[in-house]
Amino acid sequence: MQFEDFFAVVRERLGSDKGEDGSSRKKTDIPTGLLFKCPRCRNVTFIEEFNQNGKVCPNCNYHARLTAKERLKITVDDGSFREFDRKMISKNPINFPGYDSKQQQLRDKTGLNDAVLTGRAKIRGEDIVIIVMDSNYMMASMGSVVGERITRAIEYATAHKLPVIAFTASGGARMQEGIVSLMQMAKTSGAVARHNEAGGLYISVMTDPTTGGVTASFASLGDIIIAEPKVLIGFAGRRVIEGTIKQKLPDDFQSAEFMLENGFVDMIVERNKMRRVLAHLIKLHKSPEVKEVAENE
Amino acid sequence: MNEQLSASRRLDIIRHKGRPTALDYIPMIFDEFFEMHGDRLCGDDRAIIGGVASFMGTPVTVIAEVKGRDLEENQECNFGMPHPEGYRKALRLARQAEKFHRPVICLVDTPGAYPGVEAEKRGQGEAIARNIMEFMTLKTPVISIILGEGGSGGALALAVCDELAMLENALYSVISPKGFASILWKDASREREACDIMKITAEDLVRLKVCDHIIPEADGGAHNDPTQTAENISAFISESLQNLQRKFQKGLDEMINSRYNKFRVVGDFEEFPHSDTTQGECLAENSSNV
Numbered sequence: 001m002q003f004e005d006f007f008a009v010v011r012e013r014l015g016s017d018k019g020e021d022g023s024s025r026k027k028t029d030i031p032t033g034l035l036f037k038c039p040r041c042r043n044v045t046f047i048e049e050f051n052q053n054g055k056v057c058p059n060c061n062y063h064a065r066l067t068a069k070e071r072l073k074i075t076v077d078d079g080s081f082r083e084f085d086r087k088m089i090s091k092n093p094i095n096f097p098g099y100d101s102k103q104q105q106l107r108d109k110t111g112l113n114d115a116v117l118t119g120r121a122k123i124r125g126e127d128i129v130i131i132v133m134d135s136n137y138m139m140a141s142m143g144s145v146v147g148e149r150i151t152r153a154i155e156y157a158t159a160h161k162l163p164v165i166a167f168t169a170s171g172g173a174r175m176q177e178g179i180v181s182l183m184q185m186a187k188t189s190g191a192v193a194r195h196n197e198a199g200g201l202y203i204s205v206m207t208d209p210t211t212g213g214v215t216a217s218f219a220s221l222g223d224i225i226i227a228e229p230k231v232l233i234g235f236a237g238r239r240v241i242e243g244t245i246k247q248k249l250p251d252d253f254q255s256a257e258f259m260l261e262n263g264f265v266d267m268i269v270e271r272n273k274m275r276r277v278l279a280h281l282i283k284l285h286k287s288p289e290v291k292e293v294a295e296n297e
Numbered sequence: 298m299n300e301q302l303s304a305s306r307r308l309d310i311i312r313h314k315g316r317p318t319a320l321d322y323i324p325m326i327f328d329e330f331f332e333m334h335g336d337r338l339c340g341d342d343r344a345i346i347g348g349v350a351s352f353m354g355t356p357v358t359v360i361a362e363v364k365g366r367d368l369e370e371n372q373e374c375n376f377g378m379p380h381p382e383g384y385r386k387a388l389r390l391a392r393q394a395e396k397f398h399r400p401v402i403c404l405v406d407t408p409g410a411y412p413g414v415e416a417e418k419r420g421q422g423e424a425i426a427r428n429i430m431e432f433m434t435l436k437t438p439v440i441s442i443i444l445g446e447g448g449s450g451g452a453l454a455l456a457v458c459d460e461l462a463m464l465e466n467a468l469y470s471v472i473s474p475k476g477f478a479s480i481l482w483k484d485a486s487r488e489r490e491a492c493d494i495m496k497i498t499a500e501d502l503v504r505l506k507v508c509d510h511i512i513p514e515a516d517g518g519a520h521n522d523p524t525q526t527a528e529n530i531s532a533f534i535s536e537s538l539q540n541l542q543r544k545f546q547k548g549l550d551e552m553i554n555s556r557y558n559k560f561r562v563v564g565d566f567e568e569f570p571h572s573d574t575t576q577g578e579c580l581a582e583n584s585s586n587v
């Protein structure tokens with residue numbers, strides 16, 4: 001769609017055309033709810049078209065954020081997900097003003113009990129433990145519940161000899177939980193260490209945005225690290241770095257492609273191929289004995 | 298000890314220009330410190346130094362975050378903000394300590410890992426993550442001491458340990474108070490206010506089960522008597538090494554389990570046997586998958 005056509009359609013849909021002087025309407029006049037503006041290429045698409053494209057920017061292939069539910073839907077076998085620890089909710093470890101009420105609001109608004117869903121599921125028949133973060137809940141910052149659910153999920157996988165697949169997305173630490181948030185980095189990474197020692201497979205899939213304390217802990221510790229195209233992956237915030245070096249950073253800084261080029265991601269996989277790739281990788285990591293048993297069954 | 302001091306008062310103390318740094322403490326606490334350079338991959342970060350030394354006759358590996366005492370030193374050590382090479386050097390030396398059955402002593406003092414272009418390119422996040430994971434199962438005792446500032450993941454990368462101590466006025470936080478204020482209130486100048494609500498003093502962290510031990514400083518702060526403060530640090534290390542040596546004798550696995558559990562138990566949540574805030578069934582109705 002040409003840019004001019006695009007705005008014509010918008011005007012038509014809105015049933016009003018303010019451009020008497022022939023100038024096109026300013027972008028800010030368009031209700032944002034109808035449109036998706038790509039943070040990578042700044043291209044604007046109708047939400048409908050964007051949704052039909054699997055929430056992928058049709059212009060640059062940026063893979064936008066999904067809710068945890070949407071992610072599960074396109075990733076695991078129908079009806080196979082059994083959620084762990086659904087009824088766990090956070091307390092307020094440093095008595096941060098307003099934290100309890102903010103959490104209650106978010107629980108009501110998102111239908112989530114915190115920023116991650118964990119559970120057992122199957123991908124093309126393969127049993128896995130799956131971890132999916134949801135950036136709609138406090139930018140999927142890592143507080144006590146996120147840390148505890150992830151740790152328990154990995155411990156469960158270790159005990160049951162299952163592979164772990166973690167779809168990461170996070171703005172970083174949950175500042176409202178203070179130092180307790182920082183300790184979740186140690187907790188989750190410790191669980192990965194034990195899973196490793198037991199010979200378990202862990203695949204980390206970095207989605208938009210994987211940053212801060214999550215990048216500096218379990219997200220970067222996968223045996224295999226996959227990223228979705230064009231997503232943001234980094235440790236320090238872009239603005240913090242720009243403030244430090246006093247210059248603007250290029251658009252592709254801290255992208256999936258940047259991480260691949262610098263050697264911190266194994267592969268970039270498109271959303272519509274993810275399920276297949278994961279299933280293949282899991283099969284390739286099954287030990288021969290397990291395969292034999294499975295074949296004899 | 299000055300137990301009544303607020304976090305923001307302590308911030309003033311740890312920012313005192315005469316506050317001793319790792320460079321002051323190492324010669325006072327250890328004998329025969331041999332510095333070892335480089336991560337064997339890319340470079341030698343000056344914000345983290347490390348090497349072998351003798352502590353009261355016991356060989357140890359010392360790993361320390363270094364803040365400068367003047368501008369020149371600060372330029373060399375990047376104001377105590379490590380690059381990935383620093384964390385990777387630390388891990389290399391920790392592995393060496395494991396091989397030769399030496400305890401590791403980490404001195405932590407950083408505003409945080411360096412937020413820069415090169416640091417991102419060389420995997421700052423990965424370097425910190427790997428240290429955290431590898432220190433968790435390191436088969437030798439690890440003691441960490443926060444000397445001044447324990448800033449975020451950049452501090453945690455040297456603070457996954459069997460015993461964590463903090464100097465009396467040290468602060469250990471998930472983000473710097475300035476960063477906290479600028480993110481939460483969009484106003485970095487409210488740093489002191491942030492300081493006082495973040496629960497980041499040694500006493501706070503003992504209550505939150507993160508810090509195991511508080512090391513007293515000289516009256517009014519370590520700068521008033523670095524030698525006294527160094528003696529207090531030595532006394533802690535000595536006692537702690539004996540404790541860990543005892544644990545060690547009961548078996549390596551037990552020590553590593555107890556290190557895991559030290560971090561495993563931190564978290565503040567509740568679980569309802571029946572709750573009306575479930576989102577559950579949503580996941581049963583799935584669309585078709587290929």
Ligand SMILES: [Zn+2]
Binds near residue numbers: 058
């Ligand atoms: Zn785009």
